Amino acid sequence: MLLTVSHTTRYVFADPVAHGLQRLRLKPKTTHGQEVLDWHMELTGARGEAGYDDHHQNHTALVSIEPGAREVVVTCRGTVRTSDNNGITGAHGGHVPLWCFLRPTALTQAGNRVRALIASVDADRSDTLGFLHALSSAVAAQVEYVPGATDAKTTAEQALAAGKGVCQDHAHAFISAGRLLDIPMRYVGGYLRMNDRVDQEAGHGWAEAHVPGLGWVGFDVSNAISPDERYIRVASGSDYAEAAPITGIATGAGETRLDVHLSVSENLLGQRQTQSASGGQQQ
Template identity: 50%
Template sequence: MLLKINHETRYIYDAPVQYGLQQVRLRPKERPGQEVKSWNIEIDGGKVELSFVDQHCNHVDLISIDRGRTEIAIKCTGEVDNSDGSGIMGSHSGFAPLWYFKQATDLTKPGAETRKLVKALGDDFENDIAKLHALSAAVVEKVAYRTGQTDAETDAETALRVGEGVCQDHSHIFCAAARMLGFPARYVSGYLMMSDRVDQDATHAWAEAYIEGLGWVGFDVSNGYSPDERYVRIATGLDYREASPISGLRFGSGSEDMIVTLQVQQ
């Protein structure tokens, strides 16, 4: 499936920025089943200072904001050709070893709520795939999909207590619980072509767990199935902070607004 993507993120500041840097992870990963036909990033209000590949093999562009600007826009356009691998990403690669993906982070640190979720899951499963699909279903049953109840800094335990959240929260909870069960797990950020709309207001997130004999397998907890040819993987990490499409810092007072426009279509 050939997917065409148009994605713009615009930051508007209520005071001129004196100094700012952003780490941009918005270049899709080349892998078996995902071929990047073309990809272009344009910056309005800043420039790329350097580019590097991080420990997860994410391509990162370090962008500086032009001094005195009150807006910066990051525009991505391109085409990605995908095939359906039933959610199976395959063998592990990259600079980080598998044991690295068993560690907790501030956003995926398990607590009482995660332990209750894992305990309620039980042990009566035919195989690891069945167990992890059951975990995915248990997460979305416990935490209903609803926007506005959590934010980028909400951790897995808090989302479980609130009982509502979005794909980021579902992915964090899945990673925390899967690691408790002994599986390496990681967070994935990317794009999803939706069947009911072209225009979207955010990128998507899901999770992957490593299963012996299969390798990395994806689980889109929010939608209840494994990623197929409609999904474009951009970045991976232990949690949102390591795989965030854009993260950064700036000096100066004042607030900012962010406007996202995104189209993913065949």
């Protein structure tokens, strides 16, 4: 599938910024199941200072906010070719050893709620893949999807206690439970082409578990599916905080308003052109 993404993030500050820095993880990379054909980022009110791949191999850009800026706009546009690998992204790689994905974080620290979640799953734990699918269903049953019910600082325990949350909370609860059972788990942030719309309010988040014999396998708890060709992986980490698209500081900015516009669509024209050039086979 050929997917086109347009993602604009706008920060409006009540007062002129004296000093500001932002870390952007907004550029996907070519990896298992996806090929980045083109990707461009434009900045207004800020300028790029450095770019690198972080310890999770996420493409990362450091930008400084221009002194006196009252607005910062980050616009990303690109095209990614994807394929359905049944959620499998394969063997572990990168600079972070696999055992690091067993460690709890502030957002995924397991408590009584997570332990009760695990106890509620009636599935054979020796069948890791089957158990994880059952665990995914249990999280979805216990945490109703309710936009706006939580925020970026909500923990897995808090989401389970509230019984509501969003994709980030589903992923954190799933990750927390898996780690408690000695299954390496990580958070993935990216994009999802929705079947019923092009414009969206935000990006998407899901989890990956390291399964013996398969490597990393994705689980989108919110949609009860393993990621397919509709998904674009952008960044991963131990939890949302390590994969967040934008983090940073702005000194003297006062109250800040955030607006996001995101569209993810299938590029049917580009797909047909690719198939025609390859004699009907998508390369």
